[in-house]
Amino acid sequence: MNITLYYCAETRADRIRWLLEELNLPYKLNNIDIFSGEGQNKEYLKIHPYGQVPAIDIDGELTYESGAICNILADRFPEKKLSPVVNSQHRAQYEQWMFFTVASLEPPIFQHLLHTFLLPTELRIPEIAQWNLKSYRRVLITLEKIMKISLNKSQTDQLYLLDIGFSCADIMLGSILFWAPEIVSKYPTLYRYSENLKNRKAYQRTILTYC
Numbered sequence: 469m470n471i472t473l474y475y476c477a478e479t480r481a482d483r484i485r486w487l488l489e490e491l492n493l494p495y496k497l498n499n500i501d502i503f504s505g506e507g508q509n510k511e512y513l514k515i516h517p518y519g520q521v522p523a524i525d526i527d528g529e530l531t532y533e534s535g536a537i538c539n540i541l542a543d544r545f546p547e548k549k550l551s552p553v554v555n556s557q558h559r560a561q562y563e564q565w566m567f568f569t570v571a572s573l574e575p576p577i578f579q580h581l582l583h584t585f586l587l588p589t590e591l592r593i594p595e596i597a598q599w600n601l602k603s604y605r606r607v608l609i610t611l612e613k614i615m616k617i618s619l620n621k622s623q624t625d626q627l628y629l630l631d632i633g634f635s636c637a638d639i640m641l642g643s644i645l646f647w648a649p650e651i652v653s654k655y656p657t658l659y660r661y662s663e664n665l666k667n668r669k670a671y672q673r674t675i676l677t678y679c
C-alpha cells in the first residue's frame with residue numbers, strides 16, 4: 469500500500485500521522501506549509517479543494533477531512549483493532565465518539581483559539597472567545613463526569629473511550645484536548661486521560677519531528 473499524507477505539523481494532520489504510527493504503516497509525508505499560504509497553490513488545490521490539511525493519497529485514491537481519513541484507515545486494518553468492525557457490539561459507541569469530537573467538542577475550542585490568538589489581532593472578537601470558552605467548558609464538565617464513571621468501572625487506571633481499549637476515537641478526542649491543556653487541567657480525570665495519551669509511543673514519534 470502506498471500512502472502519502474499531505475501534512476503540516478501542529479495541525480489536524482497530526483491526527484492522521486499519529487494513527488499511521490499506531491498502525492505501524494509506512495508512509496510518505498508531503499509537507500504543505502499552510503501558515504505561509506502554500507495550501508492555496510493551484511497544484512495543491514487539486515489535492516484538497518479547500519487548500520487545507522490533512523489530505524491523504526492511498527494507492528492513488530485521494531481523501532480529505534480528518535475524521536473520515538481516520539475512519540477509513542482504522543477500518544482498513546481490522547486486525548489492529550483501532551475501530552470496532554461495522555455492526556459489532558461496540559461500533560455504535562465508537563461512531564458516537566467519532567462524531568462527537570468533530571461536531572461538539574472541536575467547534576467551541578477552535579472558535580475560542582481563533583479569537584484569542586490564531587486570527588490577526590484586529591479580527592479577534594472577545595465576546596466570541598468568551599462565549600466559546602463557556603461552551604467548551606460546558607462540554608468538558610459532562611465529559612469529565614462520563615470519564616469518571618468509566619474510570620470507576622475500569623479494572624485498570626488506563627482510561628479509554630471504549631471499554632475494549634484504545635481506539636481511533638481516542639486519537640480524535642485526545643488530539644483536540646491537547647489544543648488547550650491549561651483549560652483541560654481543571655478536569656482531573658480528563659487531564660489524566662489526555663496526559664496518558666501523550667505518553668503513547670506512536671504519539672511521541674509523531675511529535676518528535678516538530679523541532
Ligand SMILES: N[C@@H](CCC(=O)N[C@@H](CS)C(=O)NCC(=O)O)C(=O)O
Binds near residue numbers: 520534
Ligand atoms: N474539518 C477539516 C478541517 C481542516 C482544517 O481546518 N485544517 C487547517 C489546519 S488544522 C488548515 O489547513 N487550515 C488552512 C486553511 O484553512 O486555509 C478536517 O478535520 O480535516
